[in-house]
Amino acid sequence: MARVVRFHRTGGPEVMQFDDLPVGDPQPGEMRVRIEAIGLNRAEAMFRPGAYLETPRLPARLGYEASATVEALGEGVEGFAPGDAVSVIPAFSMNAYGVYADTAIVPAYGVVQRPTGISAIESAAVWMAYLTAWGALIDIGHLGRGDAVIIPAASSSVGLAAIQIANSVGAIPIATTRTRAKAAALDEAGAAHVVVTSEQDLVAEVNHATGGKGARLVFDPVGGPQVEALAQAIRHHGVILIYGALATALTPFPVIAAMQKALTLRGYTLFEFIRDPERLARAAAFIDDGLASGGLMPIIAKTFPLDAIVQAHVYMESNEQFGKIVVTVPH
Template sequence: MKAVIMTAVGEPDVLQFQEVPDPKIQSATEILVRLKAAGINPIDTKLRSRGTFYPDQMPAILGCDGAGIVEAIGSEVEKFQVGDAVYFCNGGLGGDYGNYAELTVIDEKFATLKPQSLSFIEAAASPLVLITAWEALYDRGRLQPGQKVLIHGGAGGVGHVAIQLAKLQGAEVATTVSSAENGAFVQELGADFVINYKATDFVEKVLEWTQGEGVDLAFDTVGKEVFYQTVLAVKNYGDLVSILEPDPKLGTLKEARLRNLRMSLELMLTPMLQARINDQVDQAKILQQCARLMDEGKLKILVNQTFPLAAASVAHKVLEAGVTRGKLVLTME
């Protein structure tokens, strides 16, 4: 098969388009998937530039998100048949096969049927951001109907999904964006209050929106100084969830403690990294629920740009240059 191989740690040119052996089904519950598309996520560029989680298993095939058609099944597979269209978040961390390839093998427990209303490209763009936003808002943040939530980077991959999931939960949503165009986009998704963080102080605007009280829940997708600034936008006894590790050199948690904030970290890769099979199964169930919402027209994914598989290095350059809206996807056709 053709695949994109990460030959070393470094710049995008370490991603090489090559012929490699086809993956084989190794256990009775695995399925062989002919990939039609693979989502590109910031974790991919970080692994390429800093090293994978399994440095002793180089070269590596990156890409956690995939969508394709089941081409073969193990002898004990029950969920799928040959010809089924599936999508999933699995592999791509430097250990198991990733999805920057024409074929991959995955245990049936970790895949789910592709939403019928989505193309393979849209489906491949979806899993990691869907699971991240779902876990952050519903599991970590315990978002309830009627609450006010602040979502940073509302036009981004995770952010634009988070807005929709928050609205589906009956919350009021404020979100930060970098431009008027992105502001119009997030309003189409249902955002109630849009803040251009380049033109104004988002904390001041949030406090105005909440009559000085602060939001019930803030979802930080940016990190760095923004994490500590966001503390000031959350009400006492509220929640702050971040997908990035707070940098202690950039601030302290004194104000968060004074406000009695409940603080949570979200890393949807934990089940894969720790081989927590039951948690991986739970994430597949999240994708099942999201597929239903998508087919009901209640949830959508924006694909900003697509690239042929051979152009993965170009896609990485585009992502690192700063894509501010939606997702990037590699296609195998």
């Protein structure tokens, strides 16, 4: 039997509960893993109330990302063996699989060998953040030396990963944050410039930071009315990549700036490349190299035990964290 977190109705963190369920054997293309640590993501906090990209089928599981040990392999799974230390990556639907549990069945295509030299807790904080940022900045945006990129909500795990990736290729990460509370930490985390949007004019600050040229990319999880200002802050042929919808207000299309600058505004999630083996391999190699060199390293905001999963989600929704929230799973 496995101890599994599920929700039987949509709603706030309190709808999550523990269910004891049979695990069973992995089917072809699957593996059974013992979960050691779970990385929490905004996607899960949106899936739980029914506000994510897909509607949960109740009772629903949760969880995209974990560090684990392989227990058993299904037919046709190659490249792994029982006892391997692995990372479960966000490559599947939570209506099919979920890793908020002490033991789980997961698809082999959503598992990679755990990077060497990092802990189970750190490993659980790597893949959603760095894969999401890599896909936008490197694979799609071709971010390079001297390019400026605006990173709203930069204190999130994905935002911090984007700062590190930008620095690793010689780009200029411009972090934005709503209040001054996290500004010093963002500076310490490697942001070339920090804009406190409640106090400073975003467009003026970006123009100052770029010598009046504007940023080439925007990597935005917020959307909403701020997109108008972001469009003013990017240069000709700039690209705005929106990968989240944290704003409750509608997101306008900045039509005048779009015409004046021939800019591109597009939606993005890592699911557009995660099932492509060649692109995933390139992403994994980039991330592994960065972890090995020390240029990439996840920042852990706080850890919770699995018994405190409700409190962990409450903390995630408080927006107090700086970096990744990780849940540990005792055995």
